[in-house]
Structure formats: C-alpha cells, structure tokens
Amino acid sequence: MSATLLMIQALNGLQFGLILFLIAAGLTLVFGVMDFINLAHGVQYMVGAYLTAAFAAWTGSFLYGLVLALPTALAFGLVLEVLIFRHLYDRDHLDQVLATFGVIIFLNEAVRLIWGAAPLSVPMPEALSGSIALPGGISYPVFRLVIIGAGIGVAALLYLLVNHTRIGMLIRAGATNAPMVSALGVNIRLLFTIVFGFGAMLAGFAGAMVSPILSVEPGMGDNVLILAFVVIVIGGIGSVRGAFLAALLIGLVDTLGRLLAPTLLRMLLDPAAASQTGRAIAPMLIYILMAAVLFVRPAGLFPAKR
Amino acid sequence: MSQALRDDPAAAGEGRVAAQPRTGMGLLFRAWLPILLFGLLALVPLLAKLGAEGFIISLLTRVVILGLAAMALDLLIGFGGLVSFGHAAFIGIGAYSVGILSSHGQEDLLVQLAVAAAVSVAFALASGAIALRTHGVYFIMITLAFGQMLFFLATSLAAYGGDDGLTLSGRSTLAGRPLLKGDVTLYYLSLAVLLLAYLLCRRLVASRFGRVLRGARENEIRMEAIGFEPFPYRLVAYAVAGALAGIAGVLLANQSEFVSPAVMSWQRSGDLIFMVVLGGLGTLHGAIIGSAAFLLIEEVLSHFTEHWRIIFGPLLILAVLFIRGGLVGRLGRGL
Incomplete structure (x- = not known):
C-alpha cells in the first residue's frame, strides 16, 4: 500500500464525511429543537438524488437538474411536515419511530414504482468529469473535489447562520430549552417548520451531489440514515459543531478502516486470515x-x- | 438531572399501555384472550387439513416464531419502556447459530438452541451495558446501530454465504433423529416454545423483578429514591428478551431452511416494533396477535400487487395515528 493510495482514500473519507454532515446537520437540529425522531430523513436524501436524476434527464444538464431539484426537495419536505410529521410532535418516540418508518416504506416503494428497481445514473457535468493533479503526484477526480468544496461551503454557511444570526440564536435556544423559548413568545412551531424544511433541503442537496458518482436506487437513503444517526449520537444531539466533527471522524474511520484493517492485521495473522478478518471488522469499526x-x-x- | 426529568416516562407511559377494560365482559375477555389465542393456534392446523395445508402451516409457523420475538420485545418496550430498534439482530444470532453450526456438522437442535441463547445473552449484556447508560432517542439509535453492526458482520462472513446467505442442508435433528422434518411437527414445537416463553414472561412481569421494571418505566427517580437501581434490572430484561429472540431465530432458520443477513435487517426490527404496537403494548399476548395481523396484512396485500408496501406504509402511519392501545385494547373496549 502506497502513500498515494492512502492520500486518495483520506480525500474520499473527507468527501464521504462531508456528505454525512449535510444529512446529519438537518437531523440533529430537528432532534434538538423538537425532540422528534425522524427516520424518514434518509429518504429525503434519496428523493434529492431521484429529483436530480429526473430533472437532469429532462433539461439535459446536471446543473439545471440540481437547481430545480433543491426547491422541489424543500417543498417535498414541507409537504411531509404538514401532512404527517406535524401530528407526531406531541406523541412519544415510539409513535414517531413507527410513523416515520411507514413513510420510508411508502417512499422507497413509490420510487420503485415510478422509476423502476434498476439503478439510475446521472451524467456528470462535462467540465467537472476529469481528474486533476494534486501536489504529491496524486490524480484526483474534480467532481469529488467539488463535493468537498460544497460540503465545506455549506458547513461555513451553517456556522454563520447558527452562530451569528437571530434565527440561529433562536434555533440554539430551542435546542437547549424549547419550552422556555416558546414561553418567551417565539413561535416555536414556525421555527421548527423552517428548520425542518431547511434540513430536508440539505439532505436533498447531499443526494443531488452524490447522484453522478453513486447509483441512484430505491433504499439508498436507509444505510446513510443509520450512519447519520451514528454521527449525531457521537456529536451530541442538537449540536451542529458536534455533527460536523463526528461526520468527518466517521467518514475517515470508515474509509481508511477498510483500507488499513487488513494491512494492520497482517502483522498479527497470515495474509489470507488477515484479509478475511479485516474485511469483517472494517464495517464494524x-x-x-x-x-x-x-x-x-x-x-x-x-x-x-x- | 434535568435530562432525567425531561424524559420522565410517566407522561409517555400514560395511555400507551392497552387500556384495562372495566366492564365485566371486558374483564372476562381479557382473562380468557390468551387461552383463546393459544387454543386457536393449536387447533387451526387441524382445520388446515381441509385445503392449502402447506401454505397455512408455513404462515402460522412464521406467526408463532415472529410472535415469540415480538413478545420478547414487548417485555422491553411495554414493561421496561425501552424502545429497542435492534431486536432483529438477536433473530440473526439465532439463525446464524443454526447456519454456522450445521455447516460444521453440528445439527443437534438442543446444542444450537443453547449456543444461540448463550451468544444472544453475551451480546445483550455487552451492548446493553453501553446502550442502557443512555435514555430516550439515544437508546433507540444506539440499539439500531448495534443491530447494523451485526448485520454488516453477517454480510462480510464470506465463508458463510456473505450477502447471499446460506442454504441449510436440512432441518436440525433431535438426539440424532430428523424429528423436525415434518412441517406440522415444527409448528407444534414452535408453538410449545412460544407457550413456555409466554408463561415465563407472565411470571417474570408479575414478579418483584417485573414490578421494579415497570416502576422504573413510570418514574426512574422515584425508583432510585426507594432504593432500586434500575440499570441491573433493565440489563437482565434486555438479556432475557435477547435470548428469547435468539431462540426464535433458531426456529426461523429451521422453518425457512435458509439463513441470510436479511433476517436481521433494520427493517425487520421496525416490523417487530410494529407488531408489538399493533397488538397492544404491555400485554405479551398482544405481540402474538400483532405478529398474526402483520403477516396476514403482508400476505393479503402482496396477493393484490407486488408493490404492496406502497399500501402497507400508509396503513402503518394510519395505525399509529388512530389505533391507540393496539388491537388488544380495541378488542377489550369493544366488548
């Protein structure tokens, strides 16, 4: 294993971590402000990817597809909030888990019904499809660098929004003590609807960004959802900063673990057993x-x- | 401190457990419902002789086996207030105990049951010791994550089929004889296990142990104040529920003669929670009724369309929004 491979995998891990952050950011705020467990957040990611695929096929351009998909994902999230989620805030976690689980089952099947079970592929924009030479003699796909850039950009924007604006202050206050914020005359339901729609759009954005490099298929949001749970549990529920650090940590540990676990185990075991055990341990890391x-x-x- | 107060389960627990009927008829019904249920389960195979026997027996066997796993989960959710979202992992442990042991030539049912229960208890103690340090949403997500951990472990077991799973060479043997070969025998064995487990759980929740468990669900701080640390009680409940689901996994592997990671997918854990809630929390036999209702809905809907989930999802949402107290609560009130 060479240093180049290690560098490339580290960049892949960073890119994966930033995608996880885009999903986990909305989830952690929704949890934090309303104490609402939303399993259906992963399908927002899937819906974002499918919308991009559909709009890109219609307009013939990934960029137009992305631009059209974002407001649609936002609207879709708000529709779900008004139709279903709003009726669950006063219920206990068990009801929330079950009802949002029902939403996942429905949407996964709806997507299969509309677009078929076969994976869709989204054409990568021509200008971003090549590779670029990085210092150290590494050649890395431009599009993945764009994802890294977009992820960092969104993280910076979120930092400004949450820490330096009035609405951000209300969100932080809501995550710390929602009943108190409500008692001070803030319409916490409206605040939450905004947070929810914004979170849905971020998840949709993550789905849109990965659509050219991953296959767009039913159920693609499920595994990502569980990883996002791991991220917000590690980061601390309600904390965007925690979600950011934990997402990077998870992205790097998962990607590098798959590369390093078999190699490190080779020091202890014979090569065949090492690669076998390494492959078994890596996803558990x-x-x-x-x-x-x-x-x-x-x-x-x-x-x-x- | 404030976290514990905020998560005060008393408020959440209120109205969640199936309403206790107060009328004479309702009370009578409530007492007889489990006997009626087990009587029906014991008699239906005789009726099945009239037609479509293989299909009905296979469906009923799955009802009984998943009912066992769901009942174990009810012990946690209904009595302990612990929403575990990784319960299918224990079914997976049981199923893989059969798969791995039989691929190494150990096909004895009792050995497989013992291994499945022991591994389930070990995993429950290890993961429960961490998960039970947390509350509410954290607990849900951590049990989910532990379930996924085992799921991915199973998919990476290339020697035992990996993603695709492995087909068993045959059902388990008892004392060297293929006693489980007949579907009806397997059904009655599963039913006997379910009945035993049901009686065990009944005794357990009526005992001092069960009262501490329920007390901790209603108000953790008060339980601590009167001298009970909830943690060890919850951990034991978690281990018992795990072992029962592990046993269900052994039976399930024998029923389908096939083991794959799909038995422990997180959707399966969600299905189990749905069965418990649909049947009625904190009733034990409600979970069995929930399992029957769930599998019947699945069977009927998939008869109409291959996209049956598109109907099932909204049904689930509507059930959560409108059926409070589960089917058992409904039945009790209706009389």
Missing part, C-alpha cells in the same frame, strides 16, 4: 467507535441540552 464514545460520554461529544 464505526459502531465500535460509537460504543467507545458513548461509554465515556453518554450524551455525545458536544451535548446541546444541559
């Missing part, structure tokens, strides 16, 4: 990491509630 973090800090690294 992030869950072991989560267990370790929670063992030390049961409320995550940066808990918003005190």
Whole structure:
C-alpha cells in the first residue's frame, strides 16, 4: 500500500464525511429543537438524488437538474411536515419511530414504482468529469473535489447562520430549552417548520451531489440514515459543531478502516486470515467507535441540552 | 438531572399501555384472550387439513416464531419502556447459530438452541451495558446501530454465504433423529416454545423483578429514591428478551431452511416494533396477535400487487395515528 493510495482514500473519507454532515446537520437540529425522531430523513436524501436524476434527464444538464431539484426537495419536505410529521410532535418516540418508518416504506416503494428497481445514473457535468493533479503526484477526480468544496461551503454557511444570526440564536435556544423559548413568545412551531424544511433541503442537496458518482436506487437513503444517526449520537444531539466533527471522524474511520484493517492485521495473522478478518471488522469499526464514545460520554461529544 | 426529568416516562407511559377494560365482559375477555389465542393456534392446523395445508402451516409457523420475538420485545418496550430498534439482530444470532453450526456438522437442535441463547445473552449484556447508560432517542439509535453492526458482520462472513446467505442442508435433528422434518411437527414445537416463553414472561412481569421494571418505566427517580437501581434490572430484561429472540431465530432458520443477513435487517426490527404496537403494548399476548395481523396484512396485500408496501406504509402511519392501545385494547373496549 502506497502513500498515494492512502492520500486518495483520506480525500474520499473527507468527501464521504462531508456528505454525512449535510444529512446529519438537518437531523440533529430537528432532534434538538423538537425532540422528534425522524427516520424518514434518509429518504429525503434519496428523493434529492431521484429529483436530480429526473430533472437532469429532462433539461439535459446536471446543473439545471440540481437547481430545480433543491426547491422541489424543500417543498417535498414541507409537504411531509404538514401532512404527517406535524401530528407526531406531541406523541412519544415510539409513535414517531413507527410513523416515520411507514413513510420510508411508502417512499422507497413509490420510487420503485415510478422509476423502476434498476439503478439510475446521472451524467456528470462535462467540465467537472476529469481528474486533476494534486501536489504529491496524486490524480484526483474534480467532481469529488467539488463535493468537498460544497460540503465545506455549506458547513461555513451553517456556522454563520447558527452562530451569528437571530434565527440561529433562536434555533440554539430551542435546542437547549424549547419550552422556555416558546414561553418567551417565539413561535416555536414556525421555527421548527423552517428548520425542518431547511434540513430536508440539505439532505436533498447531499443526494443531488452524490447522484453522478453513486447509483441512484430505491433504499439508498436507509444505510446513510443509520450512519447519520451514528454521527449525531457521537456529536451530541442538537449540536451542529458536534455533527460536523463526528461526520468527518466517521467518514475517515470508515474509509481508511477498510483500507488499513487488513494491512494492520497482517502483522498479527497470515495474509489470507488477515484479509478475511479485516474485511469483517472494517464495517464494524464505526459502531465500535460509537460504543467507545458513548461509554465515556453518554450524551455525545458536544451535548446541546444541559 | 434535568435530562432525567425531561424524559420522565410517566407522561409517555400514560395511555400507551392497552387500556384495562372495566366492564365485566371486558374483564372476562381479557382473562380468557390468551387461552383463546393459544387454543386457536393449536387447533387451526387441524382445520388446515381441509385445503392449502402447506401454505397455512408455513404462515402460522412464521406467526408463532415472529410472535415469540415480538413478545420478547414487548417485555422491553411495554414493561421496561425501552424502545429497542435492534431486536432483529438477536433473530440473526439465532439463525446464524443454526447456519454456522450445521455447516460444521453440528445439527443437534438442543446444542444450537443453547449456543444461540448463550451468544444472544453475551451480546445483550455487552451492548446493553453501553446502550442502557443512555435514555430516550439515544437508546433507540444506539440499539439500531448495534443491530447494523451485526448485520454488516453477517454480510462480510464470506465463508458463510456473505450477502447471499446460506442454504441449510436440512432441518436440525433431535438426539440424532430428523424429528423436525415434518412441517406440522415444527409448528407444534414452535408453538410449545412460544407457550413456555409466554408463561415465563407472565411470571417474570408479575414478579418483584417485573414490578421494579415497570416502576422504573413510570418514574426512574422515584425508583432510585426507594432504593432500586434500575440499570441491573433493565440489563437482565434486555438479556432475557435477547435470548428469547435468539431462540426464535433458531426456529426461523429451521422453518425457512435458509439463513441470510436479511433476517436481521433494520427493517425487520421496525416490523417487530410494529407488531408489538399493533397488538397492544404491555400485554405479551398482544405481540402474538400483532405478529398474526402483520403477516396476514403482508400476505393479503402482496396477493393484490407486488408493490404492496406502497399500501402497507400508509396503513402503518394510519395505525399509529388512530389505533391507540393496539388491537388488544380495541378488542377489550369493544366488548
């Protein structure tokens, strides 16, 4: 294994982590402000990817597809909020889990019904399809760098929004103590609808950005959803900063773990057994990491509630 | 401290457990419902002789097996207030105990049951020790994550079929004889296991242990104040529920003669929760009724269209929004 491969995988891990952050950011705020567990957040990611695929096929351009998909994903999230989720805020977590689980089942099947079970592919924009030479003699796909850039950009924007605007202040206050914010005369339901729609759009944006490099298929949001859960549990529910750091950590550990686990085990075991065990252990690494973090800090690294 | 107060389960617990009927008829019904249920389950195979026997027996066997796993989950959700979203992992442990042991030539049912229960308890103690340190939403997500961990472990077991799973060479044997070969025998064995497990759970929730568990669900701080640390009680409940689901996994592998990671997917965990809630939380036999209702809905809907989930999803949402107290609560009130 060479240093070049390690660098490329580190960049892939960074890109994966930033995608996870885009999904986890909305999820952690929804949890934080309304104490609402939304399993259907992963399907927003899938819907974003499908909308981009559909609009890109219609307009013939990924960029137009993306631009059209974002407001549609936002509208879609708001429709779900008004139709279903709004009726669940006063219910306990069990009801929320079940009802949003029903939404996943419905949307996964609806997507299969409309676009078929076969994966769709989205054409990569011509200008971004090549590779670029990075220092150290690494050649890396431009589009993945664009994803990294977009992820960092969104993270910076979120930082400004959450920490330096009035609405951000209300969101932080809501995550710390929602009843108190409500008692001070803030319309917490409206605030939440805004947060929810925004979170849905971010997840849709993540789905749109990965649509040219991953296959767009039913159920693509399910695994990502569970990873996003791991991210917000490690980061601390309600904390965007925690979600950012945890998402990068998970992205890097997962990607590099798959590369390094067999190699490191080769020092202890014979090569065949090492690659076998390594492949078995690698996908478990992030869950072991989560267990370790929670063992030390049961409320995550940066808990918003005190 | 404030976290514990905020998560005060008393408010959430209220009205969640199936309403206790107060009328004489309702009370009578409630007492007889489990006997009626088990009587029906014991008699239906005789009626099935009239037609479509293979289909009905296979469906009923799955009702009984998943009912066992769902009942174990009810012990956690209904009595402990612990919403575990990774319960299918234990079914997977049971199923893979059969798959792995039989591929190495160990086909004895009792050995497989013992291994499945032991591994389930070990996994429950290890993961429960971490998960039970947390509350509410955290607990849901952590159990989900632990379930996924085992799921991915199973998909990476290339020697045992990986993603595709492995087909068993045959059903387990008892004392060297292929006693489970007949579908009807397997059904009655599963039913006997379910009945035993039901009686065990009944005793458990009526005991001092069960009262501590329910007390901790209603108000954790008060339980601590009167001298009970909820953690060990919850951990034991988690281990018992895990072992029962592991046993269900052994039976399920024998029923389908096939083991794959799909038995422990997180959707399966969601299905189990749905069965418990549909039947009625905190009733034990409600989970079995929920399992029957769930599998019947699945069977009927998939008869009409291959996209049956598009009807099933909204049904689930409507059930959550409108059926409170589950089917058992409904039935009790209706009389």
